[in-house]
Amino acid sequence: xxxxxxxxxxxxxxxxxxxxxxxxxxxxxxxxxxxxxxxxxxxxxxxxxxxxxxxxxxxxxxxxxxxxxxxxxxxxxxxxxxxxxxxxxxxxxxxxxxxxxxxxxxxxxxxxxxxxxxxxxxxxxxxxxxxxxx
Numbered sequence: 001x002x003x004x005x006x007x008x009x010x011x012x013x014x015x016x017x018x019x020x021x022x023x024x025x026x027x028x029x030x031x032x033x034x035x036x037x038x039x040x041x042x043x044x045x046x047x048x049x050x051x052x053x054x055x056x057x058x059x060x061x062x063x064x065x066x067x068x069x070x071x072x073x074x075x076x077x078x079x080x081x082x083x084x085x086x087x088x089x090x091x092x093x094x095x096x097x098x099x100x101x102x103x104x105x106x107x108x109x110x111x112x113x114x115x116x117x118x119x120x121x122x123x124x125x126x127x128x129x130x131x132x133x134x
Contacts, residue, residue: 001076001131002031007068007099008053010060018053018071021046031128032075038090040075049073052094059098066101
């Protein structure tokens with residue numbers, strides 16, 4: 001399975017916005033390709049995210065709360081596969097849940113050190129948001 005995570009926010013003007021769904025669509029497509037899964041076309045990905053936001057609009061926290069609607073697209077093998085074999089059936093689902101302000105009460109940024117190391121092994125799946133990596 002490969003997944004993504006993005007947020008829908010309420011802006012100060014009361015409108016709702018999803019943070020960079022096109023970039024998430026590209027990353028899911030690249031992850032699916034790496035895991036030998038069918039690629040989800042960008043227009044289907046964005047449409048599915050938009051539908052999830054539309055159906056859950058009432059759960060988007062208000063602007064003052066600093067919260068968001070967390071959106072989790074998930075592509076997984078859904079075919080019959082009792083024996084170990086490759087399937088040709090996959091499903092894309094999108095869940096949504098309200099979340100609070102992750103940095104509530106924080107007064108500054110986050111300190112981080114940049115080092116010359118790779119997070120993932122060459123030709124591995126560490127660069128993919130794969131279920132097996134978490």
